[in-house]
Amino acid sequence: MSHRSKGSRSDAHSLETDHRSSGPSRWSHCRKRGIDGNLRANSDDDADDRGKGHAHSDSRHSSFTTPESAGPVSRCGRPSDWGSQVEDEEMRRDLHRDTQRRRILAAEVTHRERKTSSGSSGSCDSREGDNIETDEAMLLRRQKQINYGKNTLAYDRYIKEVPKHMRQPGVHPKTPNKFRKYSRRSWDQQIKLWKVKLHAWDPPAEGCQKGAQEASLNDELDELDLGDIMDIELDFPALTESQNAPLRVHNSSVQDQDCGGTPVKVQKTEPPEEADMA
Amino acid sequence: MENSTDDYKIQSFDPDSQILLKTALKDPSSVNLEKVCSIIVDQSLKDVVFSKEAGRICYTIVQAEAKQTGGNIFRKHLLNRLQQEFNKREETRTSSLQEWVCYVTFICNIFDYLKVNNMPMVALVHPVYDCLMRLAHPDALTNEEEVDCLVLQLHRIGEQLEKANGQRMDELFFLLRDGFLLQEGLTSMTRLLLLEILEFRAGGWVLSSTAHKYYYSELAD
Numbered sequence: 001m002s003h004r005s006k007g008s009r010s011d012a013h014s015l016e017t018d019h020r021s022s023g024p025s026r027w028s029h030c031r032k033r034g035i036d037g038n039l040r041a042n043s044d045d046d047a048d049d050r051g052k053g054h055a056h057s058d059s060r061h062s063s064f065t066t067p068e069s070a071g072p073v074s075r076c077g078r079p080s081d082w083g084s085q086v087e088d089e090e091m092r093r094d095l096h097r098d099t100q101r102r103r104i105l106a107a108e109v110t111h112r113e114r115k116t117s118s119g120s121s122g123s124c125d126s127r128e129g130d131n132i133e134t135d136e137a138m139l140l141r142r143q144k145q146i147n148y149g150k151n152t153l154a155y156d157r158y159i160k161e162v163p164k165h166m167r168q169p170g171v172h173p174k175t176p177n178k179f180r181k182y183s184r185r186s187w188d189q190q191i192k193l194w195k196v197k198l199h200a201w202d203p204p205a206e207g208c209q210k211g212a213q214e215a216s217l218n219d220e221l222d223e224l225d226l227g228d229i230m231d232i233e234l235d236f237p238a239l240t241e242s243q244n245a246p247l248r249v250h251n252s253s254v255q256d257q258d259c260g261g262t263p264v265k266v267q268k269t270e271p272p273e274e275a276d277m278a
Numbered sequence: 279m280e281n282s283t284d285d286y287k288i289q290s291f292d293p294d295s296q297i298l299l300k301t302a303l304k305d306p307s308s309v310n311l312e313k314v315c316s317i318i319v320d321q322s323l324k325d326v327v328f329s330k331e332a333g334r335i336c337y338t339i340v341q342a343e344a345k346q347t348g349g350n351i352f353r354k355h356l357l358n359r360l361q362q363e364f365n366k367r368e369e370t371r372t373s374s375l376q377e378w379v380c381y382v383t384f385i386c387n388i389f390d391y392l393k394v395n396n397m398p399m400v401a402l403v404h405p406v407y408d409c410l411m412r413l414a415h416p417d418a419l420t421n422e423e424e425v426d427c428l429v430l431q432l433h434r435i436g437e438q439l440e441k442a443n444g445q446r447m448d449e450l451f452f453l454l455r456d457g458f459l460l461q462e463g464l465t466s467m468t469r470l471l472l473l474e475i476l477e478f479r480a481g482g483w484v485l486s487s488t489a490h491k492y493y494y495s496e497l498a499d
Contacts (some may be wrong), residue, residue: 086401089394090394
């Protein structure tokens with residue numbers, strides 16, 4: 001793991017430089033921090049991002065950035081309105097529940113391993129004793145990002161279509177593991193990649209060319225700054241292999257994709273025929 | 279699992295509102311949840327009967343929205359509206375005792391029904407206590423309406439409240455004991471209600487059978 005990251009670090013630098021010369025990537029205005037780690041001023045770099053896709057990327061990029069709520073809310077102090085307080089409380093409880101589950105699972109796996117004394121397995125979390133993220137604020141933030149991705153029609157359709165045991169790594173999107181230690185950029189990039197992949201399950205909409213959709217998705221995948229990913233998960237191998245796979249595999253199910261729209265869980269445009277909330 | 283909408287006691291709403299509420303229960307994403315919230319809260323502040331059970335319909339709408347869209351817009355509006363009313367509760371009490379009593383009943387009902395991961399909402403604990411403490415003040419104990427409200431809420435949510443914050447419950451009961459023992463001018467009904475609630479809590483939020491016989495034997499079963 002460390003060997004790979006060292007290698008990719010030098011690659012990262014040259015890739016960044018290459019990208020820099022052609023202007024900020026399509027994704028750069030989605031990022032809060034520049035490559036030097038400092039917070040970006042809002043409009044400076046956006047102004048540079050012209051080019052064929054700018055208008056397109058505006059409508060597109062809103063689906064990839066974390067949609068903001070009613071303005072910046074300080075996460076350091078408690079929010080003063082009850083609505084937000086309860087939301088935070090809920091997230092914290094969900095997080096504790098997840099953490100509990102994880103501890104139990106990790107303990108189980110360790111136990112099993114001691115018995116069989118097999119070699120390491122890729123997804124075995126138990127040997128990552130010091131690789132587990134425990135910072136609550138960080139976990140909450142990551143969980144929030146995951147929630148945004150899961151609260152989409154695309155995700156709903158995806159989990160209905162592909163049961164977990166049928167998922168093929170690399171082809172099917174996998175939710176990033178918030179309990180693993182990653183750099184901020186690496187994590188954010190994983191979230192983006194995950195959401196890009198989920199787009200393949202966007203619900204069909206009228207008046208949009210399927211071809212244009214595939215082309216634009218391909219463009220975006222091309223422009224992704226792979227060098228930023230310090231720690232590439234096994235599930236996100238060289239993108240060149242996998243980027244076409246979801247599109248090919250799901251050609252039949254993806255009819256007229258909505259290329260301008262955000263796959264955010266929007267209000268349904270027509271009430272469902274079967275309003276069965278029981 | 280479909281409750282007949284009669285269970286939600288929405289007969290007191292005008293027909294249009296009733297339709298809106300029924301739609302909200304089945305298909306929350308198709309209605310304006312802020313408006314739905316507004317209607318419910320407004321009615322709760324006017325209608326004593328509805329305020330006692332409004333929590334249920336709110337709970338169902340919250341669940342329905344969560345299931346349908348994963349959102350909690352309705353809950354957010356509800357809580358923020360509750361907060362607004364809380365901030366002007368003293369004004370409300372002065373202008374309309376009934377509205378004040380309805381508000382307390384409503385917020386306690388919400389506390390009872392709207393749970394987060396099966397736990398009461400922490401954000402409401404202090405506000406509820408603030409309301410109950412206000413009801414235990416000497417000037418409120420002289421109004422049977424307010425005493426009645428106070429003991430009703432303690433019967434319904436006292437145990438949960440105490441679990442959430444035992445110290446404040448102790449403080450509340452100091453006031454109640456003082457009122458019972460020292461305050462002049464309380465009606466005998468008020469003193470009866472206070473004594474009953476003192477015994478109720480002392481018994482672990484349960485009335486012993488003898489006490490029950492004492493207080494309730496004259497009531498039809």
